[in-house]
Amino acid sequence: MSRSDLRETLVHLILGGDLAMTSAEAADKGGLSIEDSQRLWRALGFADTGDGIAYGQADVKAIEAVASAINDEVMDQRTVFRMTRALGTTMSRLADWQVTTLVDQIERDVQEGKAPTRLDAAIKLARTAGPGFEHLMVYAWRRHLAAATARMEALGAADEELLSTVMTVGFADLSRFTSLSNGLDDNSLGALVENFETRCSDIVTAHGGRVIKTLGDAVLFVSDDPVEGTRTAIDLVKQIAMRSELPNICVGLATGSVVSRLGDVYGPPVNLAARLSHVARSNRVLVDDRTAAAISEEFDTRALPPRPLRGFGNVSPITVTERRGFRSR
Template sequence: MSRSELRDELARLILGGELTLSSSEVADKGGLSLEDGQRLWRALGFPDTGDAIAYGEPDVAAVATVAAAIESGTLDEETVYRITRALGTTMSRLADWQVSTLVDQVELDVQGGKSPSRLGAAIGLATDVAPSFEQLMIYAWRRHLAAAAARIEALGAADEELLSTVMTVGFADLSRFTSLSNELDDSTLGALVENFETRCTDIVTAHGGRVVKTLGDAVLFVIGDAREGTRTALDLVSQIASRDDMPDIRVGLATGSAISRLGDVFGPPVNLAARLSHVARSNRVLIDAATAATLGDEFDTRTLPPRPLRGFGNVSPITVSERRGFRSR
């Protein structure tokens, strides 16, 4: 096959069919007006394609799914598009993550002689690997959906309060990341960030917390219990800072009411945790007074002199460490 034919074959395998329809045709076949079809496409994160042939039968099925959801009346139209927007945003990031990860595998396949070209290796992955990982993706989504529903149900609050609850928010970031990013080559920097995010996620999850998002040199996480959040923060410092292949880390923790929306968390404890991490010394954990008030005998705390934190005025951060000789478990 020529390069253009290989490229077309790769697109066909990923998209699940040939592209034979324009935007107006796919909207009409799927049961939406052209305007609503374009709104759907934008919600998913794609630009308008005009009269170009850019769609196939899987696109018709997707449009029909949205049209049926609106027609049934179970969900109102605005909710349908909000869910669609959430899918588009999440899947865009997931796709970029997957492709950047698979690039290394493609290079290995070409260098090892398993495939004559990068496109050929990509086609092999799309044929042999993509179907099983698509099933894994749906499985992971269902598990996370069940966990999210359980978190909401456990709140036991009035409807208008279901997305707001008291939680401990942690913000962990790498020290000297800006200077590091100027010193390291792209490959080394990418590996460092991936290693940091992976290790943070493993530690947070092991403590029963949840990583909300990663920001390259920082990780935002939440956990329902302030004591466990403090243990998590101290473990992040001890396990990451002790590694020769990782730079120093600093963590801020704050406890209070936060709102969960659009896959993110918002509220004063989120902002305060970030501010505390930025003023923390390397390999230290700083907490707020609300977190400190919940801690027991297993921790030593020390209140530092007040300092200005943007948006909070003068705040006295509190250092925390595990009390020597104390065994919580």
């Protein structure tokens, strides 16, 4: 089989069918105007293909789903396209993450003689592992959706409470990451970042928190409880510091009202946590006044001299240590 045939086979396996329609034809079959279908593609993160043949039956079904939601007034058009944009942004990142992860597997398969070429190895993975991981993806989405719904329900009945709530926000930042990364090759740098993000995510999740996003050399997380958020921060410092392959970290915590939008969080506590992490010494946790007041019965706190924090004026960061005889869970 030629390289072009292999590439077409891979695309067919991933998309579940052949591409035989233009965007106008797919829009017409799916029941949307060409303008709304183009808006759908843009919301999903796809470029306009003009009059080229680039769509198949799966695209028609996607258009039908959007058209049905709008026509049946299940959701208004604005909500439909906001939901679509959230899916597109999330799935784009997921796809990039999956492909870069699978590259290592594909290279090993070729080197070990399990497949003659990378394309052959990719086709084998798409045929054998693809269906199972597609089920796992939907399962994970449903579980996270159920958890997010439960969190919303717990916040309160008032509309203004649903997207704004009090949280403890943590910002864990690798020390001297720029100088370190300049001395690493691409593979080593990628392995370091993945190692850091994986370990942080495991620790945050184990303490009942949520990782909001990773930024390569930093992780933004939230906790519903200042005490548990502090335990998370201290555990991060302990466990990352134990690993010789990872640099030291600095953690900032701040508690206050946070707005949730599009899978991200915004508000003064987010910015303050980031500022505190930037002025913290290596393997130290700094918190704001509100967090310190909430954890005073379980942790030792000490105010440091005031210093200017951009956007907050002069602030006295508060360092946190475990009380003698107390161990974080």
